[in-house]
Amino acid sequence: EAGVAQSPRYKIIEKRQSVAFWCNPISGHATLYWYQQILGQGPKLLIQFQNNGVVDDSQLPKDRFSAERLKGVDSTLKIQPAKLEDSAVYLCASSFRELGGDTQYFGPGTRLTVL
Amino acid sequence: EDQVTQSPEALRLQEGESSSLNCSYTVSGLRGLFWYRQDPGKGPEFLFTLYSAGEEKEKERLKATLTKKESFLHITAPKPEDSATYLCAVKNSGYALNFGKGTSLLVTP
Numbered sequence: 250e251a252g253v254a255q256s257p258r259y260k261i262i263e264k265r266q267s268v269a270f271w272c273n274p275i276s277g278h279a280t281l282y283w284y285q286q287i288l289g290q291g292p293k294l295l296i297q298f299q300n301n302g303v304v305d306d307s308q309l310p311k312d313r314f315s316a317e318r319l320k321g322v323d324s325t326l327k328i329q330p331a332k333l334e335d336s337a338v339y340l341c342a343s344s345f346r347e348l349g350g351d352t353q354y355f356g357p358g359t360r361l362t363v364l
Numbered sequence: 365e366d367q368v369t370q371s372p373e374a375l376r377l378q379e380g381e382s383s384s385l386n387c388s389y390t391v392s393g394l395r396g397l398f399w400y401r402q403d404p405g406k407g408p409e410f411l412f413t414l415y416s417a418g419e420e421k422e423k424e425r426l427k428a429t430l431t432k433k434e435s436f437l438h439i440t441a442p443k444p445e446d447s448a449t450y451l452c453a454v455k456n457s458g459y460a461l462n463f464g465k466g467t468s469l470l471v472t473p
Contacts, residue, residue, distance in 0.1 A: 253407070282460070291368075291451055291463025292408065305460060340407050351396060353461060355407035 251275065253356030255341050261362045267329035270359045274322070274343030280304075281318055282353060283326050284340040292340055298324060328361075336363045366391045370452050370464035377442055377471050385437040385467045387452030397435050398461060399428050400451040408451055411437075442471045 254273040262268050274281050280299055284292035295314065296306040300321040309316070313332070318324040328335055338360050342353040369388045377383055389397065396415055400408035412421045414430040421428050425446065427438040437450055449468045453461040 280459070289465065291453070291465050292461070293463070294460040297459060305458065342407075351413055352398075352410055354410060355400075357405075357407050360405075 253341055253343055253354055255339075255356040255359055257359055258357065259360050259362075261364065262331055263364050264333055265330040267327065268331055268361065269325050269327045270339050270341075270361075272324045272326070272341030272356060274324075274341070275345075275354055278343035278345050278354075279321070280344045281324050282342040282344075283316055283324070284342065284355075286338040286340055286358070288337070295326070331361075331363045333363050336361055366454060366456055366462045368452055368454055368462055368464035370450075370467050372467060373465070374468045375470070377439075377469070379443055379471055379473050380441050382438070382440045382442070384439070385450055385452075385469070387435040387437070387464060388433060389435070389452075389454050390433075391454045391456045391462070393457040394454060395457060396455045397430055398453045398455070399435070399437055400453065402449045402451055402466070411450075439469070442469075444471045444473055447471045 256271050282297050283295045286292040296309045296316045297304045298318040301318045316326045338358040340358045342355045344353045367390045371386045396413050399411040402408045412428040417432045419430050425440050429436045447470050449466040451466045453463040
């Protein structure tokens with residue numbers, strides 16, 4: 250079974266530029282999550298989708314971050330404009346059962362460096 | 365507010381030297397405590413889920429246990445390939461995982 254796919258794996262941009270990350274969850278997984286992991290910290294949830302609807306985006310900095318999940322499958326996370334403190338690994342995860350079921354499976358992440 | 369504290373932050377073991385990692389938590393309505401392993405440059409890899417105090421789960425050299433306030437990840441006779449960061453996370457009545465900062469484990473030959 251294929252795992253969660255993410256691209257790109259690495260991205261370097263200058264502050265005030267925009268960037269987008271892509272995620273393809275495990276086939277059949279209804280719930281999709283985006284996490285931000287700053288170096289030395291555990292992952293922090295940014296947004297959670299149930300199919301193509303947003304369940305929780307309370308920790309998403311909405312003035313600069315946006316996310317969408319079209320057709321309830323793939324998802325994109327965008328940052329515009331980026332700040333230095335956005336340098337982190339952005340992880341996508343998915344789970345099978347509805348309403349944020351038990352086990353979340355993570356992709357390899359996208360490492361973002363903002364200069 | 366949910367809190368997850370992992371200790372120690374870093375641990376260095378000799379191959380074969382058993383030890384335990386600690387995860388202390390406070391959560392309103394625990395709906396699962398999760399252990400993940402994270403290798404450098406990779407996403408977290410699922411290890412265990414524990415749901416109630418007294419529950420234990422094992423996988424190879426790893427054994428996870430749960431009480432009402434903490435969880436332990438016991439590593440028996442570790443090998444160098446067990447070197448990684450081990451993350452603990454709790455889920456409350458919501459749906460998100462609340463992670464600790466992790467314990468970085470290094471096992472030397």
